[in-house]
Amino acid sequence: MSSSNIYLGLDIGSVSAKLIALLPRTADPSLSEALRNSNLFVYTENLSYYSLFASKVVKILGDPIGSAQRLLECFIETIEPSDKIHLQVTGSQGKQIAELLNVPFINEFKAISRGVAELVPDARTVLEIGGNASRFIKIAFDPTTKELSILDYERNGECAAGTGSFIDQQAARLRFNVEDIGRLVKETDATANIAGRCSVFAKSDMVHAQQRGYSPGAIFKGLCEAVVRNYKGTVLRQKELLPKVVFVGGVAANLGVIEAMNRILDLTSDELIVPSLHCHVGALGCAILAESSRLKAELVKNMKYRYHQKITPLSRSHKLEISLVRFPKEKSLNSKLIQNDRPIKAYLGLDIGSVSTNLVLLDQQGRVIDEIYTTTEGRPVEVVQRELNKWNHKWADQIEIIGVGTTGSGRELIGELVGADAIHDEITAHKTGASFVAETLFNEQVETIFEIGGQDSKFIAIENGVVVDFAMNEACAAGTGSFLEEQATKLG
Structure with a gap:
C-alpha cells in the first residue's frame, strides 16, 4: 500500500x-x-x-x-x-x-473471504448469516503470498427465512430489541419448538408457545435453534466444517444464535470464532x-x-374502478344507547390474532355498542387484560355481559382466561359475521368471502348460509398484513 x-x-x-x-x-x-x-x-x-x-x-x-x-x-x-x-x-x-x-x-463471496482471511489468517470455513442472505465458504489462504482460494461455497435461496431480518421481525413482534435475545436465552432452560423454514410457521409456533405458557426467553431460544437448523439444512447440508470456523454477519452478534451454532453444529466455543468486526x-x-x-x-x-x-419511468395502470363496491355509509350497525337505571345486556366478542386483537360489544339486536382494534404486541394475555380494564372503567355499571365468544389464533388461551361461552375457529366466525352484516344492511346473502389478515389469507364459499368450501395460505405469509408491515419497516 x-x-x-x-x-x-x-x-x-x-x-x-x-x-x-x-x-x-x-x-x-x-x-x-x-x-x-x-x-x-x-x-x-x-x-x-x-x-x-x-x-x-x-x-x-x-x-x-x-x-x-x-x-x-x-x-x-x-x-x-x-x-x-x-x-x-x-x-x-x-x-x-x-x-x-x-x-x-x-x-460478496470474494470480499467476505478476503476480509475473514485478514482477521483470521488460518480460517478454513466461513459461516455467514446476514440481513437477507446466508452463506458457506471454504477457503485456503497463504499469509505470506496473500493468495486466497475459494474451494467451495453455497448460499440460501430466495427465501430470507432464518436470516437476520427474520429474527428482527420476530423480536419486534414480541416487542423486544434484538440485543435482548442473548440475555433472555441464557436465563432459561426451557426451549419452545419453533419452525424456521418460513415466517408464517414461526409466528404461529410462537403464538402457540405463548398460549402454552413459555417465557419469552424459551421462545427466543427455540427461534435461535430454528435459525441454525434452517441454515444447516438449506446452506450447509452435508458439507464438512474444517477448523478454524469463523462466524460472521449481523446475526453473529446474537449470543443466542452463537450458542445454538455450537450445540447444533457440534462446535466448541474455541472452534467457532466470532471476530469483533463480524459485520x-x-x-x-x-x-x-x-x-x-x-x-x-x-x-x-x-x-x-x-x-x-x-430510471425508466414506470407505465401507468388504469384507475381502479369502485362503482361496484358498496360502502354502507347511510346504514349502520351502531347501537344508540338509551340511558336508564338498568344496565344494558350485551355480548362480548374477542378476536385474538397473531398481529391484531379486536374486541366488540353488541346489544341483543346485534348492534355495535363499542369496539376496539389494537395490536397483539406478541402478548395476547396482557393486551386483552389491558383493553378489558379500559372498558371496565368506561362502561362501569352501564353494561351487563350475558355472553362471551372468542376466535382467532389465540382463541383457546383467551377463551380460558375470560371464561368464554363459545370458542369458534376463524372460518366459522368470518361466515357468521359477514352473513349477519349482509342480511342486516343489504337484505342479501353472502356467497364468497376473501380475507387478508395479519398472517393468514382465506377464501370461503357459502351456500344458503353454510360453508361449502374454503382455502387458506399454508406455507408462506407473503402478501399478508404482516408481510406488508415488514416490508414497510425495511423501507423506513
Missing part, C-alpha cells in the same frame, strides 16, 4: 451499509487523528502495516444510494480533499452504487483489494441525480 493513498471498502447489503477505511502506518498522523475523532467511525485498530477504521452500521431503510452517499460524503468531509482515495464496493445492492461511482464491484468483513475485504479504483468526490455528490437520470 502506498503511504499517500487511502483505501475504502463499502458494503451495501439489503438491510445495512458499512464502511472500512485503511490508512498505511506511514500516512500523515493528522489524517489518522481526524478519522479517529470523526463521528463516522466507531472502531479503530492499529495493525502491522495499516490503521483500520470501521464505521457505524447504517440502516438502509430502502435507500441504498442515499445510505452510500451519506457514508462517503461524511468520510470526504472529514479529510482534506484528496484524489488518492481508492474504493471498491460489495453487497447485494452494491452493483448500482459501483456503477454510479465508476469503481469496481467485488463479489464489516465484506467491507474490509473490499478495502484490502482496492488498488486501482480512484474515487472522485464529484461523483459522490451527484449520485442521486445520475441515478434518477437512468
